[in-house]
Each structure stands twice: as structure tokens, then as C-alpha cells.
Amino acid sequence: MDELPIGRRVAYWRGRRKMSQQVFADRLGKSKSWVDKVERGVRRLDKFSVVYEIADVLQVDVQLLLGKDVERRPETQNCIDQVEVEEIRAALERYDQMSAFFQAVPHSPPLAEMRKAVSHAWLTYQHAKYGVLARTLPKLLRDAQAADSAYATGAEAKEAAHLLGQVYQIASSALRKVGEHELSWLAADRSIAVSQRAGDQLLAGLASFRVGSALLALGRVRPALEVNVNIANRLAPVHEPAHKGERLSVYGMLLLNGAMAAARIGDSATVRDLLCGAEQASLELGGDFNHYWTSFGPTNVLLHRCAAAVELGDGRGAVDTHEKIDVVGFNSLLPERRAHHFLDIARGYTQIGNIEKASEMLLEGDRLAPSEIRCRPLAHEVLSDVLRRTRGTPPAPIAELAEQMGVGV
Structure with a gap:
């Protein structure tokens, strides 16, 4: 869309906002005729103040009106x-x-x-x-x-x-x-x-x-660890609190997130302590639930054990834990959580040199929730690593996935 004249871009965004020319004109304090001439390119937009006002009414960044947007490709739909x-x-x-x-x-x-x-x-x-x-x-x-x-x-x-x-x-x-x-x-x-x-x-x-x-994600690992642990300590479950299940779930997720931060800096002792605390909370909860949209429970704790092991560089430990996960419990989790795990365990398999299994995990995640694999920069990195370490021609399914994701074979 960056080749379009600015008037056409204005018309495009007005259409996406489902505004008529008259409504758009009213919000700008202009006439409908003025809007029509701008969109047809008869009238030039040569004042930045007017362009900024249009961007404000259309609720878009002004750079989009100036042609800085990106054409959406079919594979990124x-x-x-x-x-x-x-x-x-x-x-x-x-x-x-x-x-x-x-x-x-x-x-x-x-x-x-x-x-x-x-x-x-x-x-x-x-x-x-x-x-x-x-x-x-x-x-x-x-x-x-x-x-x-x-x-x-x-x-x-x-x-x-x-x-x-x-x-x-x-x-x-x-x-x-x-x-x-x-x-x-x-x-x-x-x-x-x-x-x-x-x-x-x-x-x-x-x-x-x-x-x-x-x-x-920003690489601010110690502040990430501190915020998770500090708030978890303040939410630590007390005897018979109101909303006990919800409280255990949020508390447990804070501990799990803290464990991931600790793993990033190689602090295996803190990882172990936080994972144990989360496991105790999950056992007290008594199953896998989605309280406060957390998907917290014993199965999610195991998934984080795998992910933390991968962050620590312990691919073998991650794979061993993965193989112990209860299939019924795993399949009860929502697609985002399961596909995320397939991406994590694909990394684990690459760490132990099992590129075939890493490929299988990527494909399994893609079948389950394509966006979790195709949209995440981390998945692109893992797939690039898989392709680089594959001997000979990659299997057709992996080559096809790479083509669809725009990752060079």
C-alpha cells in the first residue's frame, strides 16, 4: 500500500474504520466535498498539521498515512x-x-x-x-x-x-x-x-x-525475577482465603515465571525452589484449571520444568520430563499452551542433536496452533537451526513449513 497516493490511503483507513465521507468530514470539521477531493487526489495534503489531524480522527499512526505501512502477505494472514x-x-x-x-x-x-x-x-x-x-x-x-x-x-x-x-x-x-x-x-x-x-x-x-x-523478553532478567518473586510472596496463599483456587493459580504462575527468569541467568538452585513452590500450589489446587486465564495446574508446572531445563541448556532433562507428561492432562490444556510447549521441546531436542524429533515437534505445534509457530520470532530461529543442522535435503513437510514462514532452506 506504500505506493498509493496519500488520498487513497486516507480512503483506505476511512473504509477500515467504517466511516462515511460525511461522518469523516464532520469529525474533521471539513466539508464532504473536501474529503472527496482529498481521496481522489484532486486536493493535495500539503500541511502536516492537517495530516496529523486526519491520523487522529482515523486513529492510526501518522506514518501509515505517509506510506510506511507493510503490505500483508498471504502467509501472515x-x-x-x-x-x-x-x-x-x-x-x-x-x-x-x-x-x-x-x-x-x-x-x-x-x-x-x-x-x-x-x-x-x-x-x-x-x-x-x-x-x-x-x-x-x-x-x-x-x-x-x-x-x-x-x-x-x-x-x-x-x-x-x-x-x-x-x-x-x-x-x-x-x-x-x-x-x-x-x-x-x-x-x-x-x-x-x-x-x-x-x-x-x-x-x-x-x-x-x-x-x-x-x-x-527485553533481556531485563533480574528485574523480571524480582517482580515475580516479590508479588508471589505477597500473594502467598493463607488458610482458607476467599477465591482460593484463583489465588493459588496466580501465585503459581508468578513462581513459574520467576523460575524462567532464574533459568535465563543459570541460577539452577532458584529454579528448583520456585518450581517446587509452584508444584505444591498445583497439588493443593488439585488439577488443571484456567482460573484468571492462567491454565495453571500440575501439567503446566511440568511444561515449565521442560522450558526451564531448555533455558539451562539441559536438553536431556527437558526431553525426559516431556516424556513423563500425562497425555490426558496435556490434551486438556488450551492450544496456545500446548503449541508453546512443542516449540520449547523442539529446542530441547536440538540441544541433544535429535533434529528429526525437533522437526516433529515443530510440525506438531503447527498442526495444533499455526500462529504459535509461524508468527513467533523464536520459532523462526528454531526452524532456522533445524534446517542448518539437517543433513541433505530437509523432509518435505519441514521444507514446506519453512517456505510458508519465509525461512531460508
Whole structure:
């Protein structure tokens, strides 16, 4: 789309926003005729101030209007491409909440609708439908921000804040998957503040987990370890607390995330302690559940044992643990978690030189949740390693996957 004149790009984004020329003109304070002439290229946009105003109304980064967007390729339809990243960035860069400090927000979606939309977004993420999620996230962010502003006081204020905190966490997780780590950190950090306003310690704890994940992805390993362990200590289960299952799940995930950070710096003793703590929490929980969208339980603890072993360079230990995982428990987990594990264990197999099994794990993950394999930079690195270490011509399924992912054979 970067070859198009700016007027055509304006028309394209106006169409994606489902605005008529008249509505668009009204929001700009221009005439419909002016908009029509701009879109047809009859009238030039030679003032940056006007371009920025148009970008603001269309809720896109101004660079997209100036031709900096990326054409979506067929093989990335189910991933988050740069156009969608910029739309999410634009939604995060808006500070409309400040307007509510000065005057009432004119429009806000009903909270009942927001609850359904947020629940659907969580399921979309946990089924690894990242492309679908990316196309809904910008609007969901704007709607959740508007609801949080509109219901800033009164009985519904905490629920509105809770929903916005969840949306920030969904955005953080999705952005981290595709390598947008700074944006992931920003969204997670926003969730911490909003979650405190919601008055929910567990949501704030989960926001800390997202912050820890983003910091770890940024290479800020020790801060990642500290935030996970510190908040876990504050959420440590007490005797007969309210929402015990939810509390155990968030507490356990913080310990697991801390273990991954400790593994990154080679601190095997801390890894062992944190994994043991998470295992005890999972046994007390009594099974695999999805409380607070954590997928926490004994099976997920084993998956993290594998992942931590891989980070420590112990491919043999990772594979041995993988072979002990209960199939029924594993298959009960949501697709994102299982496909993520296949990627981790593919790395484990490469560490012990079993390239054939590593290839099988990548293909298994791709069959289960293609976006988890095809969209993640880490998966591209693992596949490149597999191809480099394959003797002779790669098997047809791996060669085909490499072609579809744009990884050179």
C-alpha cells in the first residue's frame, strides 16, 4: 500500500474504520466535498498539521498515512502484521481518559457488551488466533478506555477498570508473542495501575506476571525475577482465603515465571525452589484449571520444568520430563499452551542433536496452533537451526513449513 497516493490511503483507513465521507468530514470539521477531493487526489495534503489531524480522527499512526505501512502477505494472514501493530500502538498512545477529567465522555459501550468482548478476546488469545485478535484489539482497547472513563465513579467504576486491566494484559501477551516487547511492557505496566483501581489483588498480580514476561523478553532478567518473586510472596496463599483456587493459580504462575527468569541467568538452585513452590500450589489446587486465564495446574508446572531445563541448556532433562507428561492432562490444556510447549521441546531436542524429533515437534505445534509457530520470532530461529543442522535435503513437510514462514532452506 506504500505506493498509493496519500488520498487513497486516507480512503483506505476511512473504509477500515467504517466511516462515511460525511461522518469523516464532520469529525474533521471539513466539508464532504473536501474529503472527496482529498481521496481522489484532486486536493493535495500539503500541511502536516492537517495530516496529523486526519491520523487522529482515523486513529492510526501518522506514518501509515505517509506510506510506511507493510503490505500483508498471504502467509501472515493469521499473524499480527506491522499495520496491526501500528493500530494497537495508536490505541495505546491515546490519552482520552484525561478528557474525562474535564468533561463527560459522550459515548461508551455498555459494560455487558464489554464483558462478552473481553471474554472472547481471552479465548481468541488462548486458542492462538493472533491475527483475529490483532484485528479486534485496537477497537477493544478504545472501547475499554472509554468505558473506564465513562464509569470513573459509582458502582460500575471497579468493573470498568477491571475490564480495561484485562484488555491491557491481552494486548501485552499478544504483542510479546510477535516480538513487540517495549509495547508489551507498556501495556502490562498500564494494567498494574488500572488493576489497583479495580481493587483486585489477583488481577494486579497477573499484571505483574505480564510485566515480568515483558521484562524477560527485553533481556531485563533480574528485574523480571524480582517482580515475580516479590508479588508471589505477597500473594502467598493463607488458610482458607476467599477465591482460593484463583489465588493459588496466580501465585503459581508468578513462581513459574520467576523460575524462567532464574533459568535465563543459570541460577539452577532458584529454579528448583520456585518450581517446587509452584508444584505444591498445583497439588493443593488439585488439577488443571484456567482460573484468571492462567491454565495453571500440575501439567503446566511440568511444561515449565521442560522450558526451564531448555533455558539451562539441559536438553536431556527437558526431553525426559516431556516424556513423563500425562497425555490426558496435556490434551486438556488450551492450544496456545500446548503449541508453546512443542516449540520449547523442539529446542530441547536440538540441544541433544535429535533434529528429526525437533522437526516433529515443530510440525506438531503447527498442526495444533499455526500462529504459535509461524508468527513467533523464536520459532523462526528454531526452524532456522533445524534446517542448518539437517543433513541433505530437509523432509518435505519441514521444507514446506519453512517456505510458508519465509525461512531460508
